[in-house]
Amino acid sequence: MGQGAVVVTTARAHGPAQSWVSRVFSTDHKTIGKQYLALGVFWAVVGGLLAGAMRWQLAWPDGRVPGLGEIGPDTYNMLVTMHGTIMVFFVAMPILLGAFGNFLIPLMIGARDMAFPRLNMLSVWTFALASLVLLASFFVPGGAASAGWTAYPPLSARPDYSGVEWGLNLWILALALEFASFLMGGVNYLTTAMALRAPGMTFFRLPMLVWQQLTAATLFLLSVGPLIAGAVMLLLDRTLGTGFYAPELGGDPLLWQHLFWFFGHPEVYVIFLPALGIVLEILPVFSRKPLFAYRWIVWATVTAGALSFVVWAHHMFQSGMDPRLAMPFSVTTILISVPFAFIVFCMIATLWGGALRFDPPMLWALGFLTMFIVGGLTGIFNGSAPADIYLRNTYFVVAHFHYTLFSAVVFGGFAGLYFWFPKMFGRLLPARLGTLHFWLTLVAFNVTFFPMHHLGLAGMVRRIANPLQYDLLVPYQWVNVVATLGALGLLGAQVAFVAAVVQALITGRRAPANPWEANTLEWAAPSPPLHLNWGARVPIVHRGPYEYSRPDQPTDWLPQHAAAAPAGR
Amino acid sequence: MALASEVHALAGEPEVLPGLRAGKVAVWWFLASETMVFGGLIASALVVRLGGEGWHEASAHLGVTLAAVNTLILLTSSLTVVQAFAAAARGDRASTSLSLALTVAGGLAFLALKAVEYTTEVRAGYTPASGIFWSFYYAMTGLHALHVAAGVVVNAVLLVAGRLRTPQRVELAGLYWHFVDVVWIFLFPLLYLS
Numbered sequence A: 001m002g003q004g005a006v007v008v009t010t011a012r013a014h015g016p017a018q019s020w021v022s023r024v025f026s027t028d029h030k031t032i033g034k035q036y037l038a039l040g041v042f043w044a045v046v047g048g049l050l051a052g053a054m055r056w057q058l059a060w061p062d063g064r065v066p067g068l069g070e071i072g073p074d075t076y077n078m079l080v081t082m083h084g085t086i087m088v089f090f091v092a093m094p095i096l097l098g099a100f101g102n103f104l105i106p107l108m109i110g111a112r113d114m115a116f117p118r119l120n121m122l123s124v125w126t127f128a129l130a131s132l133v134l135l136a137s138f139f140v141p142g143g144a145a146s147a148g149w150t151a152y153p154p155l156s157a158r159p160d161y162s163g164v165e166w167g168l169n170l171w172i173l174a175l176a177l178e179f180a181s182f183l184m185g186g187v188n189y190l191t192t193a194m195a196l197r198a199p200g201m202t203f204f205r206l207p208m209l210v211w212q213q214l215t216a217a218t219l220f221l222l223s224v225g226p227l228i229a230g231a232v233m234l235l236l237d238r239t240l241g242t243g244f245y246a247p248e249l250g251g252d253p254l255l256w257q258h259l260f261w262f263f264g265h266p267e268v269y270v271i272f273l274p275a276l277g278i279v280l281e282i283l284p285v286f287s288r289k290p291l292f293a294y295r296w297i298v299w300a301t302v303t304a305g306a307l308s309f310v311v312w313a314h315h316m317f318q319s320g321m322d323p324r325l326a327m328p329f330s331v332t333t334i335l336i337s338v339p340f341a342f343i344v345f346c347m348i349a350t351l352w353g354g355a356l357r358f359d360p361p362m363l364w365a366l367g368f369l370t371m372f373i374v375g376g377l378t379g380i381f382n383g384s385a386p387a388d389i390y391l392r393n394t395y396f397v398v399a400h401f402h403y404t405l406f407s408a409v410v411f412g413g414f415a416g417l418y419f420w421f422p423k424m425f426g427r428l429l430p431a432r433l434g435t436l437h438f439w440l441t442l443v444a445f446n447v448t449f450f451p452m453h454h455l456g457l458a459g460m461v462r463r464i465a466n467p468l469q470y471d472l473l474v475p476y477q478w479v480n481v482v483a484t485l486g487a488l489g490l491l492g493a494q495v496a497f498v499a500a501v502v503q504a505l506i507t508g509r510r511a512p513a514n515p516w517e518a519n520t521l522e523w524a525a526p527s528p529p530l531h532l533n534w535g536a537r538v539p540i541v542h543r544g545p546y547e548y549s550r551p552d553q554p555t556d557w558l559p560q561h562a563a564a565a566p567a568g569r
Numbered sequence B: 001m002a003l004a005s006e007v008h009a010l011a012g013e014p015e016v017l018p019g020l021r022a023g024k025v026a027v028w029w030f031l032a033s034e035t036m037v038f039g040g041l042i043a044s045a046l047v048v049r050l051g052g053e054g055w056h057e058a059s060a061h062l063g064v065t066l067a068a069v070n071t072l073i074l075l076t077s078s079l080t081v082v083q084a085f086a087a088a089a090r091g092d093r094a095s096t097s098l099s100l101a102l103t104v105a106g107g108l109a110f111l112a113l114k115a116v117e118y119t120t121e122v123r124a125g126y127t128p129a130s131g132i133f134w135s136f137y138y139a140m141t142g143l144h145a146l147h148v149a150a151g152v153v154v155n156a157v158l159l160v161a162g163r164l165r166t167p168q169r170v171e172l173a174g175l176y177w178h179f180v181d182v183v184w185i186f187l188f189p190l191l192y193l194s
Helices: A002-014 A020-024 A029-059 A073-109 A117-137 A166-195 A208-239 A253-287 A294-310 A323-351 A360-383 A385-391 A395-425 A431-457 A471-507 B002-011 B022-051 B055-059 B064-089 B093-123 B132-160 B167-192
Strands: none
Touching: A029 A073, A029 A117, A029 A395, A029 A471, A073 A117, A073 A166, A073 A208, A073 A253, A073 A395, A117 A166, A166 A208, A166 B022, A208 A253, A208 A294, A208 B022, A208 B132, A253 A294, A253 A323, A253 A360, A253 A395, A253 B022, A294 A323, A323 A360, A323 A385, A360 A385, A360 A395, A360 A431, A395 A431, A395 A471, A431 A471, B022 B132, B022 B167, B055 B132, B064 B093, B064 B167, B093 B132, B093 B167, B132 B167
């Protein structure tokens, strides 16, 4: 019965009658993953250009920004707000969760598609609608939202405070649609992984990326609710005149901060964990060694995920909340660095003594690892309340944030793209351009963000449009110029990636099914995989995902679905 | 659903966790996220209330009798949705239809009475902008009413579209309907009896 169904379906999906409509409105998880990728890349360009404009303004505040003219504080506020919103919600989430999660989860667990393919399609189109709404918000009278990506009331709660009426309403609407999209996605990921694993694919044989995606999806599902409630309240405050965040009506502006960060802190792990999963997949393949302490990494991930629900007030040490809360939240915050430090040590232990291969995916993965360590170390300063009182709201925090999340989204994201590009598009990316792209990005990234630690300690706070207005910052203006040159280099370095992709798609070599000699199931499917992924039968899983360099095997890799060579060869 | 069942049928092999149906897993995850939405609202209301005043006085303007009747109606509809599932499971189509119809009627009656309440309150001058209690009252009951309306639609679809009606779907719709009831059980004392 199963056999007959396979023949019928594959014939339908790959017959000559397939129109562009069925390609665009596809329920195939691989197409949906690529659609998320395309939307995420589009927004990455927008968000990157916004950041470029901000950096230009900060380096040469009295001049004109190319393409935008003179930027006043209001426009600058808009740039900050939209850069943060776009990068977190419209770049990091669609690429790291939407694209990699959709493309890889069914392939890695040996399923034919997501548990609910049509819900999956609804999810990506809801995200497309959210993108459209956010894009429209740039063009409404009053401009786009400018109350910060955290949208703190009272600034955000009354249109006349920020001067933005529709921009911020559309911002809330876009986020609501985006949340709906990822709620559908998260339910789908969790259900798929629980119900549709291939025979033999036990939970502890799941590739680490799946574990990270599932933890991220769980964190998202369980943390976004209060913010949805909070966003509804914010919208009602703005439109109906309710008083949730208005002290004069008995409300409390701090309520928003609690609701926002109850979601906001798990959210950074929602972004970070899938990137971590990508890197955890890549390190064993290019070290030709098993992942060190697989089960303990799983437990560490789950522990970190649970702890992420009780750290949120470290964003609010100086908000005016009860100061007695600072101590417990400092403790939980520093505690959460323990599981992550553990995972970092496991990554290093995986590399230790391995036969390292420095292909582009590995370079990006190592870039992630090293840059994240820097970000992790500065996190300890920010997490302890006494230090944070001085560092709060300065560029030190900006530097910390970008060393953690830029490393996750850009280094982790590119690691994944270079690794799975052959599987997604059936072509090999040129390694030399990839290597060039990596080194240019790594250097430019550090030139951009490392000086920000210094600026922050010197007292430069965030969200100021003109540092030269502050006497104490004038001697440090050259640092701002250096950071801006780094940022421009960072934007320029991405040309190498565009060149690599163009070259791969036009003249690139066709990718074999398993170009990296990796073990996980997605490499058992052809590149790119066909509709419904597997031929007549789903693969049967015999072992865990990281059995590299087994002494009893003729090759140094042993795929999860392959029969082992007889012992005593 | 053709496609979804295709994906499942194609997997073909024995389930890893026996008896685990994708639909049920998904509904439970969905309800978990919904719990956090209402949980966030309820926690916010509690925190603001503990730090504020005037809640008791404002709450006294609500009509408890009408809301109590409404509570009774909603809880009874939870009973009928269970009966619908039981009837669907034994293949009794007529009885399933009747129970589903009663559930839909219960939901509609709840919404109608809620509309009467809103009208009364707005006429008496209590709008969402009348103070923090009223802000929470309208936001919480309004969001809940939207969920009731969604449940009415789901149950009505199962009632009308006999082709779609499987025991499993009736069960899943029932799970959601129970959730809507449970939320009301929290909202009723929190808003009306405070």
